[in-house]
Amino acid sequence: MSTPGTSTTDGTAGQTPTQPHVGSVRGRVVTTVPRAPFDPAGGEARPEELVDVRLRVNGAEHHIRVPGRRLLSDALRHDLELTGTHVGCEHGVCGACTVLMDGRPVRACLMFAASAEGSEITTVEGLTRPDGELGPVQQAFVECHGLQCGFCTPGFLTTITAYLDENPDPSPEEAREAVAGNLCRCTGYQNIVKAVCRAAELRREEGDR
Amino acid sequence: MKPAPFVYHAAADVEEVLDLLAELGTEAKILAGGQSLVPVLNMRLAGPEHLVDINRVPGLDAITVTDDAVRVGALVRHADLLASAEARDALPLLGQALRWVAHPVIRNRGTTVGSLVHADPAGEMPAILALTGGSVVLRSRRGERTVPAEEFFVGPMESCVLADELAVEAVFGRFPAGTRTAFSEIARRHGDYAMAGVGLAVRTDGPDGPVQDARAGFVSLTEVPAVLDLTPVLEGAVAADLPGLAEAVTEAVGSFVDPVDDIHATADYRRHLAAVQTNRLLAGLLAGETTTTTTEETSA
Numbered sequence A: 001m002s003t004p005g006t007s008t009t010d011g012t013a014g015q016t017p018t019q020p021h022v023g024s025v026r027g028r029v030v031t032t033v034p035r036a037p038f039d040p041a042g043g044e045a046r047p048e049e050l051v052d053v054r055l056r057v058n059g060a061e062h063h064i065r066v067p068g069r070r071l072l073s074d075a076l077r078h079d080l081e082l083t084g085t086h087v088g089c090e091h092g093v094c095g096a097c098t099v100l101m102d103g104r105p106v107r108a109c110l111m112f113a114a115s116a117e118g119s120e121i122t123t124v125e126g127l128t129r130p131d132g133e134l135g136p137v138q139q140a141f142v143e144c145h146g147l148q149c150g151f152c153t154p155g156f157l158t159t160i161t162a163y164l165d166e167n168p169d170p171s172p173e174e175a176r177e178a179v180a181g182n183l184c185r186c187t188g189y190q191n192i193v194k195a196v197c198r199a200a201e202l203r204r205e206e207g208d209r
Numbered sequence B: 001m002k003p004a005p006f007v008y009h010a011a012a013d014v015e016e017v018l019d020l021l022a023e024l025g026t027e028a029k030i031l032a033g034g035q036s037l038v039p040v041l042n043m044r045l046a047g048p049e050h051l052v053d054i055n056r057v058p059g060l061d062a063i064t065v066t067d068d069a070v071r072v073g074a075l076v077r078h079a080d081l082l083a084s085a086e087a088r089d090a091l092p093l094l095g096q097a098l099r100w101v102a103h104p105v106i107r108n109r110g111t112t113v114g115s116l117v118h119a120d121p122a123g124e125m126p127a128i129l130a131l132t133g134g135s136v137v138l139r140s141r142r143g144e145r146t147v148p149a150e151e152f153f154v155g156p157m158e159s160c161v162l163a164d165e166l167a168v169e170a171v172f173g174r175f176p177a178g179t180r181t182a183f184s185e186i187a188r189r190h191g192d193y194a195m196a197g198v199g200l201a202v203r204t205d206g207p208d209g210p211v212q213d214a215r216a217g218f219v220s221l222t223e224v225p226a227v228l229d230l231t232p233v234l235e236g237a238v239a240a241d242l243p244g245l246a247e248a249v250t251e252a253v254g255s256f257v258d259p260v261d262d263i264h265a266t267a268d269y270r271r272h273l274a275a276v277q278t279n280r281l282l283a284g285l286l287a288g289e290t291t292t293t294t295t296e297e298t299s300a
């Protein structure tokens, strides 16, 4: 379907429940031929070039040497052993991998570690206070029973932390909208929405002190 | 899944991007916000040999408002454009549509220009580029060209950008004085791709005066962004005439859009949503529900 020489040749599958966000192809499949077939048994045929990456995560400098294709989520979990950041879908849909990059929430699974060089990353580990006490959003999740299995929780905590910086006093409606980009398979969201409002309260109380 | 191996290039400036693209051709892909490309790589639906990361390239993040356009650089994130009061004042349709583009977290990274190049028929910004009569500026070692929206989008998920070209800037046209705009979208959940979305630009002779011209753009309803000229149906109409014209509008929209069935909605349902939203937006606009854009009013 793609004309040779044109550059938008991102292949996408049609929308299916498991990959709804790659693009709508409206019933069509636009394919590109992968360059070299991936060989799961033998691994990649030739050695991969490595890149030096300096990452600043939760205030600490790290230096890693990784392939260019290393996702930020994997660099955090495997190279830095910060396993608080969870990985669900790896296509931007579930929000479990959300981290803060210079204070803004982003999907760590849709970034390469190399692209994050030079920015300040905050993971869920970084939301805890220096003395080990829980931060306000974490505390609110505990109080409101905002989690069950906890798989989705790191992504909610980072997303909500950044959201409350922008909107410190959300209505329950706004709170619901704020977490609309994160999926939770357990809680039914009610207690997460309560936790957003409670976290806002805790932050205000802290500010008053 | 993880992407297949590639060689990662962090380009330092536009010149380096153009050199790399000229040298590597179809083996290279530009990495902007990555919000469309990285999922494709993770699922191994594409496997470029080289990625040229433009995120550190200086000079591509400007939003410039001129008398007749809002110019958006290749590294302007959806979130930045939405946050720009200057851009929203000059062209309210941008703000009206951008709040429907994905979730805020995706907008923090995804670029507006990237979504144009990606040319998803379910993307909001391609439809807006077309509705504003906009264009995209493409640069390569061979020179620079400015491609109008109607030539830019070639097919679903396909734009006319050649392998050695960098899209440096999108140019969204500003509407003439007296134009009012509105945008609406229906999705299962706010932030998801639209089942059907409609943007509208209507120019009237004075705030309550008759319609002079009217145009509509569509999301998830046409293969490539296309603009329906509703002027023949609506010219001379005032708010009170709309109930009598609703059927003609429905007919015009229904025969113009060309949706397909998928798991989210049938083609018929999407066509229905297109007409309903167009009629609702029209009623709102002629009742004065949305701000008027005039070139005089805004600080250019």
Ligand SMILES: Cc1cc2nc3c(=O)[nH]c(=O)nc-3n(C[C@H](O)[C@H](O)[C@H](O)COP(=O)(O)OP(=O)(O)OC[C@H]3O[C@@H](n4cnc5c(N)ncnc54)[C@H](O)[C@@H]3O)c2cc1C
Binding pocket: A007, A008, A009, A010, A021, A091, A092, A093, B029, B030, B031, B032, B033, B034, B035, B036, B037, B038, B039, B074, B100, B101, B102, B103, B106, B109, B110, B111, B112, B113, B114, B115, B116, B117, B118, B122, B123, B124, B125, B161, B165, B166, B167, B168, B191, B192, B193, B194
């Ligand atoms: C969960 C999720 C939901 C989403 N929902 C929506 C939605 O509702 N509506 C919507 O419109 N979009 C949506 N998107 C897509 C999002 O808007 C993307 O940001 C956008 O489509 C692509 O922009 P990008 O900067 O991320 O581009 P990338 O992913 O970096 O690139 C996309 C393509 O364009 C090319 N490209 C990018 N920039 C340039 C350039 N300057 N010059 C030449 N080629 C270039 C790349 O090589 C690639 O082929 C969603 C994405 C996700 C992950």
Ligand code: FES
Binding pocket: A086, A087, A088, A089, A090, A091, A092, A093, A094, A095, A096, A097, A098, A107, A108, A109, A110
């Ligand atoms: S892992 Fe699901 S959004 Fe990143």
Ligand code: FES
Binding pocket: A146, A147, A148, A149, A150, A151, A152, A153, A183, A184, A185, A186, A187
């Ligand atoms: S608590 Fe289990 S997925 Fe959210």
